[in-house]
Amino acid sequence: MIGRLGGAVTLVVGLAAAATFAWVRMPLSTPLAAPTQSLPYVRASLAHASLPTLDDESTDQRGLPVIVSLFDHGAPVARGIGHGATFGEALRAAAEGLRGVDAALLARGRLKLDRVEGEGALSTTVAPLLALGVVPARDGVGAEAGGREVYFTVDDLLRRGAWDAYTLAPDLSLGMDPGRTLRMLEAALEHRPARAFRFRAEEVVEAVPGGTALSAECGRTPGPELTREHLLAAAEAGGRYLLSHLDDAGQFDYEYYTVEDERVGGQDYSLPRHAGAVSFLAALDAHTPDPAREAGMRRALDYLVRQRPHGCDGERICVGSPDAPVVDLGSSALSLVAAAEYERATSDARYEPFVQGLVAFVLSMQKPNGEFCHLFDAERRRRDEETQLLYYSGEAAYGLALTLAKHPDGRVEAALDRSLGYLTNTQYDHLAGQFYVGEDHWTCMAVDAGWEHLPAAHRVRYASFCAAFGRFMRKEQLRADEPLVRAQPQLAGAFGLSAAVTPHNTPVGSRTESMVSVWRIAKRLHVDGEVEVRDPKAQVLAAVDYLLAHQIRDEGAYLMTAPASAEGGFLVSDTERYIRIDVVQHAASAILRSVEML
Amino acid sequence: MRARGYGLCDVGFAALYAYAGFVLAPSRSTAFVVALSIVITLLGAAGAALVVQGDGGRASRRLGIVACGVLLAFTVVCLVLLGCSAAFLYGTYGAIGRGLGALTLVVAALVVELFGLLPLFQLRFHLRGSAPTR
Numbered sequence: 244m245i246g247r248l249g250g251a252v253t254l255v256v257g258l259a260a261a262a263t264f265a266w267v268r269m270p271l272s273t274p275l276a277a278p279t280q281s282l283p284y285v286r287a288s289l290a291h292a293s294l295p296t297l298d299d300e301s302t303d304q305r306g307l308p309v310i311v312s313l314f315d316h317g318a319p320v321a322r323g324i325g326h327g328a329t330f331g332e333a334l335r336a337a338a339e340g341l342r343g344v345d346a347a348l349l350a351r352g353r354l355k356l357d358r359v360e361g362e363g364a365l366s367t368t369v370a371p372l373l374a375l376g377v378v379p380a381r382d383g384v385g386a387e388a389g390g391r392e393v394y395f396t397v398d399d400l401l402r403r404g405a406w407d408a409y410t411l412a413p414d415l416s417l418g419m420d421p422g423r424t425l426r427m428l429e430a431a432l433e434h435r436p437a438r439a440f441r442f443r444a445e446e447v448v449e450a451v452p453g454g455t456a457l458s459a460e461c462g463r464t465p466g467p468e469l470t471r472e473h474l475l476a477a478a479e480a481g482g483r484y485l486l487s488h489l490d491d492a493g494q495f496d497y498e499y500y501t502v503e504d505e506r507v508g509g510q511d512y513s514l515p516r517h518a519g520a521v522s523f524l525a526a527l528d529a530h531t532p533d534p535a536r537e538a539g540m541r542r543a544l545d546y547l548v549r550q551r552p553h554g555c556d557g558e559r560i561c562v563g564s565p566d567a568p569v570v571d572l573g574s575s576a577l578s579l580v581a582a583a584e585y586e587r588a589t590s591d592a593r594y595e596p597f598v599q600g601l602v603a604f605v606l607s608m609q610k611p612n613g614e615f616c617h618l619f620d621a622e623r624r625r626r627d628e629e630t631q632l633l634y635y636s637g638e639a640a641y642g643l644a645l646t647l648a649k650h651p652d653g654r655v656e657a658a659l660d661r662s663l664g665y666l667t668n669t670q671y672d673h674l675a676g677q678f679y680v681g682e683d684h685w686t687c688m689a690v691d692a693g694w695e696h697l698p699a700a701h702r703v704r705y706a707s708f709c710a711a712f713g714r715f716m717r718k719e720q721l722r723a724d725e726p727l728v729r730a731q732p733q734l735a736g737a738f739g740l741s742a743a744v745t746p747h748n749t750p751v752g753s754r755t756e757s758m759v760s761v762w763r764i765a766k767r768l769h770v771d772g773e774v775e776v777r778d779p780k781a782q783v784l785a786a787v788d789y790l791l792a793h794q795i796r797d798e799g800a801y802l803m804t805a806p807a808s809a810e811g812g813f814l815v816s817d818t819e820r821y822i823r824i825d826v827v828q829h830a831a832s833a834i835l836r837s838v839e840m841l
Numbered sequence: 842m843r844a845r846g847y848g849l850c851d852v853g854f855a856a857l858y859a860y861a862g863f864v865l866a867p868s869r870s871t872a873f874v875v876a877l878s879i880v881i882t883l884l885g886a887a888g889a890a891l892v893v894q895g896d897g898g899r900a901s902r903r904l905g906i907v908a909c910g911v912l913l914a915f916t917v918v919c920l921v922l923l924g925c926s927a928a929f930l931y932g933t934y935g936a937i938g939r940g941l942g943a944l945t946l947v948v949a950a951l952v953v954e955l956f957g958l959l960p961l962f963q964l965r966f967h968l969r970g971s972a973p974t975r
Contacts, residue, residue, distance in 0.1 A: 674919065675926035675945045677870035711869050 267376065269363030269443060272307070275299045275330065278447045279456035282354045285311055285338045286453060289349065300331035309333035310357040310394060310444070311341060315348060317502060317804040318402070319355075324394065330358065353452050353801050355459065357383070357396050357444035365439040367425060374409035374418040377441045379745045380461040380817040381731060384419075386428040386436035393431040396444065398802055401462045402502050403427070406745065406818035417744060450798040457798065460733055461817040464799035466792030469784060471841040474834050475531075477794050480811030481831025482527045485520050485824065486539045487808070493546030495520055499812065500821045501795075504804035514550055514562055515638070516825040517543065518577035523828040525584035527835055532588070540585055541593075547578045548597055554621030559607055560600025561619060568622040572608055572615055572635040575601050579642035586649050602646055605639050606658050613665030615639050636666060637685025644693030656696045663690060664701070667708035680715045684757030687712055691760035694767065706764045713761040713779050716754050720782060721746070733817075736789030745818045748793055752813070752829030755786040759836040780840055787837045790830045795822075844896040844905075847963050851888025851908065854959055855881045861955075880915050883908040906967050909960035916956040923949040 275281075277298040284297050308326050311334070312319040323340020327333035334356075341349075365384060366372035377384055383396040400406065400419075405427075408420035428436050446459040457464040467473040488496040488506065495517060496506035521543045528536050547562055555561035555570060562578045563570025579601040582594045608616045608626060617635045618627035640662040643655050666686045671677065687709040694702065716738070721728050723735045737746035738754060762779040769775045793813055800806035802820070812822035813830040862868070862877045887908035890901035923945055931942035 671869075673926040673929045674870070674873070674922035675930070675941075675948065677868040677873060678866050708869075714867075 266364050269361040269441065271361040271443065272303070272305055274360070274445055275302060275358065278356065278358065278445055278458065281334055281356050281358075282311075282447060282449055282456040284334065285341070285354055285356075288335060288338045289341060289344075297331055297334070300329065302330040304328060304330045304333045304358075307333075307359040307362065307442075308392075308394065309337045310359070310396060311337040312355045312357070312396070312398070313341060313344060313349065313352040314355055314448075314801045315352040317504075317800075317802050317806075319398065320344075320348060320352060333358075351452055353449040354456075355398070355446065355448040355801060356456075357398075357446055359394075359442050359444050362440045362442045365441050367428075367436055367439045370421040371409075373421040373424060373439075377419055378443075378731070379406045379418070382441040382443055384424065384428070384439065384441050386432055386439040388432045388434040388437045391432060391434075393428065394442070395427065395431070397446075398462060401818065401820060402802060404502070404818075404820065407816075448799075448801050459799070459801075462802045462820070463793070463795075463817075466788070466794065469788045469791065469841075471838055473791060474787065474838045474841065477791055478527055478831050478835035478838070479531065480794065480796075481813075481827050481834070482524055482536060482811075484809075484811030484822070484827055484831075485524060486536060487811075488824070489539050489543060491542070493542035493544075495543070495824045498821050498823050499809065501800075501803045501809045501814070502820055504808065513825070514547070514564070514574035515571075515577045515634075516823070516828070518547055518562075518574065518581040520824045520828045521547070521581035522577065522584045523832045523835070525581060525588045526832060529584070529588035530835060530838075537589055537591075544582060544585060544594060544597075547581065548594075550574070552621045554624055555604075558600060559604040560597060561604045561621060562601070563621065568620060569627075570619050570621050571632065572605070572617045572619070573632070573638050575604050576635060576638035576642045579605060580638065580645055583642065583645040583649065587645070598646060598650070602643065602650075602652075602655060605642060606654065608639070609658055609662065612669060613661035613663075614670070615662070633682055634685060636662065637683060637689065640666060640689035641685045641692060644689040644696070647693055647696045651696070656693075659689065659693050660697055660701060663693075663697070663705050667705050680712045682753075683708075683712055684753045687757045687764070688760045691763050694764070703768070706768055709761045709764050710775060713758055713782065716758065717778065717782050720785065722785070733792070734789075736785035736787075745816045747816045747819075748790070748813045749815070749823075749826045749829050751786050751789060752826065752831075752833045755783055755790070755833035756829060756836055758783045758786070759833070759840070762840070783833075783837050783840060787834050790834055793817075794830070842896060843966060844891045844894070844898065844901065847905065847966060848888045848891025848893075848901070850959060850963075851884045851891065851905070853888075854955075855885035855888060857955075858884070876915060876918075880908075880912055883911050902967050905963060909964045909967070912956060913960040913964070916952060916960070919952050919956065920949055923952065 280295065280297055283295050287294050304327055306326065308324050309330065311323045313321040321341050321344045323337040325333045325336025325340065327336055365376050380397060380401060383394060383400060385392060385394045405419050407416045408423065409418040410416045428439060447456045448459040448464065450457050485495065488499060494508060496508055497512050498507040500507065521540055524536055524540050528540065550562050550565060551560065552563050552565050552567055552570060555563060561570045562574040579598060582598045585594060586592065586598065608619065610616065615636045616626040616628055617632045618630050620627065640659060643659045647655055663686065666683065690705045690709055697705065719738045721734045721737050721739055728735045734746060737751050739746040758779050762776060762783060765775040765779060795809045795812050797806045797810055800809060803809045809822060813826045814820050815823060815826055858877065859881050868874055887901065887904040890898065890904050894901040927942040927945040930945065931939055
């Protein structure tokens with residue numbers, strides 16, 4: 244009886260799974276042999292010129308549409324959608340949709356091709372299935388009613404900020420907002436959709452108006468090859484982005500929204516991130532000095548010097564909003580990092596009193612066990628012994644380690660050693676702590692920076708922790724040989740868990756900065772080529788390859804309203820299309836630090 | 842017949858523990874790695890013996906009891922330490938540690954299922970009924 248029941252249940256479950264799979268699967272057409280020929284073909288067709296060769300003229304299009312859009316200032320200003328039995332027929336029909344577009348607009352706009360290569364079913368009645376049934380930054384959505392079809396390409400969805408909108412839990416949003424998506428489809432159809440679908444397209448876009456066509460995905464074109472020269476150029480471009488978003492008062496545009504061409508500073512301005520951005524500029528300057536950059540760094544450092552509430556002056560200097568009675572350790576610790584990096588890069592001693600004051604403050608925040616207090620009531624001059632926040636202890640250790648290069652001091656060396664003892668051992672000294680690591684990227688950078696000042700007996704222990712940190716991070720890195728990455732090659736090198744969550748660029752940058760330190764530490768203890776050295780290097784190079792592809796360059800910025808304002812920056816993620824200063828800092832710093840590997 | 846079933850379970854779970862403990866989520870604690878290795882070795886040996894000797898095996902029964910006893914002790918120690926870990930994380934890190942602490946308790950629940958149930962059922966089997974003849 245039980246056996247029969249079990250068999251029946253297994254059969255029902257199997258049939259339901261098979262039916263669902265058949266419903267949602269999206270068989271894809273054979274890729275085009277020469278997709279980049281299509282856009283010159285469209286241009287020639289619109290100009291009534293002789294048509295160039297189209298190798299894919301007779302490629303089977305399976306009745307699926309070809310969409311040709313004209314982008315101007317980041318927006319699709321004209322679009323033609325064509326159907327046909329072959330690709331050639333469909334392309335010509337799509338080009339006809341652009342006929343009549345103003346010649347000046349056509350001359351200054353970039354053409355983009357979306358050749359639909361497959362469609363899959365999409366539920367309009369079950370909200371989670373609609374929300375999570377579309378692959379972020381890869382799929383478009385469409386609908387049909389009364390014989391009329393509408394298509395929202397992946398670009399349309401990215402421009403609308405359609406992703407990361409379905410809230411599963413507080414601070415956890417994935418996929419699309421089902422209500423908003425349905426309203427968008429209804430508005431375009433002027434009717435309730437009889438059928439909705441997702442689709443995937445093969446994409447190419449002009450690098451410049453009328454110029455070479457490049458393959459496109461996730462709203463961008465492929466990155467440059469991984470070479471030392473390209474890495475250096477990318478780091479320089481990151482530096483230029485930050486300087487171009489630095490105002491006369493020394494404050495950065497905290498966020499820059501690429502679709503809206505909007506610069507945001509104001510209330511959410513983060514002093515730790517400001518200081519972090521300066522520290523990257525200083526590291527870049529140590530590599531390639533530039534007087535204009537140094538002037539910008541001084542403006543940004545002077546801004547930090549002015550951020551001093553009452554109670555943060557005297558011998559112990561702390562950095563915080565002048566209006567706030569409580570300051571956090573991170574603002575002071577990363578200001579110390581920035582000022583120490585500036586001193587190291589330029590040998591300019593003007594910020595030495597600032598550095599010494601910050602060191603005194605950071606030391607005063609350390610507890611006997613090596614951990615730091617993270618908040619300081621400046622008005623009452625009292626430490627908060629309880630509250631713990633992310634990153635601050637590692638940032639404090641890194642700040643102390645960097646100052647030792649210019650200002651060797653036994654007290655600082657001892658404090659750094661105690662701090663690293665806590666960060667690498669004490670905080671994980673319980674059973675669960677032996678199975679994970681936290682956000683310890685600053686910790687391993689501190690071990691690397693302070694290596695020569697650490698007791699020889701402790702170095703191996705800290706190096707062992709950093710090796711374990713690297714192994715843990717490698718488990719989260721998406722590798723080229725994984726099934727997920729084979730399906731979505733653009734994810735290779737990023738850190739992520741599933742196709743439903745688009746990787747964020749900040750952790751790719753910050754973890755990779757730290758992995759360069761892990762590699763350097765390993766090189767001090769192992770022979771080059773051993774697995775301890777080889778694995779972190781491979782991890783770093785995969786990540787910076789990913790970052791190179793994600794850096795904004797004019798040729799791939801067809802979705803940006805003002806590409807020049809975004810050039811050199813990094814989006815928060817493919818689906819969150821704004822740039823924040825810390826994303827640029829970490830990503831460009833990772834790229835710069837990796838240069839020595841090639 | 843049931844002894845061979847438990848034997849197969851022992852071998853399967855030993856392999857599962859080895860994969861989880863050495864490949865999927867390795868620990869940085871040497872003590873934990875040594876303890877897990879002992880558990881895996883004993884469980885694997887007991888499983889093989891139970892498969893070979895079947896229901897009547899005296900030696901395999903004794904080895905099975907020892908392996909299950911050690912596995913049960915390992916489970917209890919793990920649960921105690923995981924409880925301490927959750928308390929440590931919550932107590933030390935406050936709001937940040939609450940999530941990690943909750944996650945640790947979820948892991949503890951998984952430990953009960955993956956490590957605790959097999960020795961409980963198997964000990965019940967070994968310790969009741971007539972003594973084996975071989």
